[in-house]
Amino acid sequence: xxxVRVHVGGVGYDAWAGPGHMTKGDAIVKVERVTDPIxxxxxxxxxxxxxxxxxxxxxxxxxxxxxTPSGDVSRRHVDDVAAVVRPRAGGGAIVGxxxxxxxxxxxxxxxxxxxxxxxxxxxxxEGGCAPDGTFxxxxxxxxKTPGTAALYRLTPELEVTTVLPHVTVSxxxxxxxxxxxxxxxxxxxxxxxxxxxxxxxxxxxxxVLARIRDGGLPDGLVVDAEGGIWTAIVNAGQVHRYTPDxxxxxxxxxxxxxxxxxxFGDEDLGTLYMTTSREDLExxxxxxxxxxxxIRPGVHGRPVREFAG
Numbered sequence: 001x002x003x004v005r006v007h008v009g010g011v012g013y014d015a016w017a018g019p020g021h022m023t024k025g026d027a028i029v030k031v032e033r034v035t036d037p038i039x040x041x042x043x044x045x046x047x048x049x050x051x052x053x054x055x056x057x058x059x060x061x062x063x064x065x066x067x068t069p070s071g072d073v074s075r076r077h078v079d080d081v082a083a084v085v086r087p088r089a090g091g092g093a094i095v096g097x098x099x100x101x102x103x104x105x106x107x108x109x110x111x112x113x114x115x116x117x118x119x120x121x122x123x124x125x126e127g128g129c130a131p132d133g134t135f136x137x138x139x140x141x142x143x144k145t146p147g148t149a150a151l152y153r154l155t156p157e158l159e160v161t162t163v164l165p166h167v168t169v170s171x172x173x174x175x176x177x178x179x180x181x182x183x184x185x186x187x188x189x190x191x192x193x194x195x196x197x198x199x200x201x202x203x204x205x206x207x208v209l210a211r212i213r214d215g216g217l218p219d220g221l222v223v224d225a226e227g228g229i230w231t232a233i234v235n236a237g238q239v240h241r242y243t244p245d246x247x248x249x250x251x252x253x254x255x256x257x258x259x260x261x262x263x264f265g266d267e268d269l270g271t272l273y274m275t276t277s278r279e280d281l282e283x284x285x286x287x288x289x290x291x292x293x294x295i296r297p298g299v300h301g302r303p304v305r306e307f308a309g
Contacts (some may be wrong), residue, residue, distance in 0.1 A: 034074060034273070037290030039065070042275035044096075044126065044220065045292075047265030048087040048304050050106075054265050054290070055093075056275050057082040064095060067292070078102060078110075083124035089306040094123040096137050099218060101154060103309070114158050114276035126171045126220060126261075132199040133308025138165070138170020146188065151279060153202065156309035163242055172221030172231060176244065177302055181204065183209060183229050185218040192218050192231055192242060196211060210246045218277075220261025225302045230272065232259045239274055241297075256289040265294075266302020272297050 042065075045056040054067040058075070062082045066074040075159075083096035091106030100116040101124075116124075117139070127137030128151075138151040151164035151173075164170075169187035173198060177181075182197040192210045195203040212218055212233060221231035228249075229242045237257040241250035260279040265273050271294050278290040 005173075007225070031287065032294050032296050034067070034071070034292040037276075037288055038073060039275070039278070039290045039292075041260070041277045041279045042290060042292065043260045043277070044084040045261055045263040045265070045273045045275050046087070047076055047263055047269070047273070048083055049267075050087045050091065050306075051093065053261075054273055055085050056261075056273075057085055057095075058171075059083055060279065061112060062097075074197050076108070081123050084127040084137065086127070086135065087304060087306045089308050094135055094307045094309070096127050098123050100124070101135070102110065112158070114154070114160070116152055116154075116160055121145075125149070125169060126173065128173045128175075129305040129307050130199075130303070131175055131183070131305060133306065134199075135307045135309070136173050138164075138167060138173070139169075140169040144169060144188070148172070151184070151191055154307075154309070156307070158309060171219050174221055174223045175230075175305070177225060178265075181222060181244070183223060185221055185231060187217050187219060190215070190217060192221070192229060192246075197254075208246075210240075210242045210248065213248075216240075219259070222261075222263045222301065224264060224299045225269070226299055228299060230262050232261050232274065234258055234260055234277075239272070252295060252298060254293060254296070256286050256291070258286075258289055263304075269301040269303070270296055270299075272301075 012076045041059040043059045047054050054159045062079045063075050079097035081098035085095050095102045103112040122139050125140045135154040138150040141148045146168045147166040149167040150162050153161050153163045166188045171185040171187045173184045182195045184193045191208045194209040196205045215235040216236045219232040219234040227244045237254045239252040256276050260275045262274045274293045
């Protein structure tokens with residue numbers, strides 16, 4: 001039996017998945033484990049109708065996974081690392097690979113690869129698309145050496161600029177519904193950051209939106225249609241929702257510690273999918289880690305922004 005606890009406005013609700021429900025006022029929210037523990041390091045979920053639903057990555061195995069409507073999972077190996085996947089406006093996908101990105105067409109054939117750095121001690125970690133169709137992607141050192149990573153911007157013409165140097169673990173990034181603000185996690189800071197954003201100046205005026213309490217570390221994030229910021233708390237087995245003012249107004253707790261990222265999916269974008277990791281766990285430790293989970297939290301997401309290249 002899986003325990004999930006959600007806090008809204010300081011009030012807690014117990015839920016059970018497997019069977020079970022979460023009662024929230026008059027609404028009943030079902031929490032489910034979608035897959036078996038099939039990923040070593042599940043990350044980067046993304047829903048797009050252009051490829052028929054949900055995709056996510058098994059990062060350290062270098063695989064892109066897809067969830068079919070029947071619940072089957074496809075798996076395709078793309079590189080030593082597959083860090084993030086996003087749709088392309090003309091069809092296909094952009095995938096963050098170990099030291100850059102790979103572009104795939106709508107038939108799944110790789111058409112171009114862009115190396116962003118050459119240091120073998122650095123790997124890609126996360127990314128997302130801005131409102132102008134550019135792709136922001138960030139790195140980390142294999143040894144998590146402080147300050148050795150960066151956040152990059154890739155234009156549709158495949159020109160690369162460094163927009164944020166001296167990062168440690170570059171993680172989730174997404175934009176407000178109106179595109180005026182960008183939210184970003186450099187995990188080791190223990191904070192969710194917010195920037196002003198426009199297509200001419202990019203990211204400016206970095207400040208703290210929220211400090212994760214009790215030593216929590218923020219991982220992947222997604223912004224919902226109301227402007228709420230949902231971020232995985234990787235060492236606490238939780239997903240937090242913050243308001244645009246930085247107030248914590250919802251916490252989802254899962255039965256595994258390494259919750260890595262989240263996204264909204266299904267046709268109405270009303271399901272929050274959450275990836276988890278088995279990285280550095282013993283074979284008999286946390287047997288549900290590596291599974292994909294989902295919940296209907298009562299708010300909806302917005303369509304994923306696509307890479308214009």
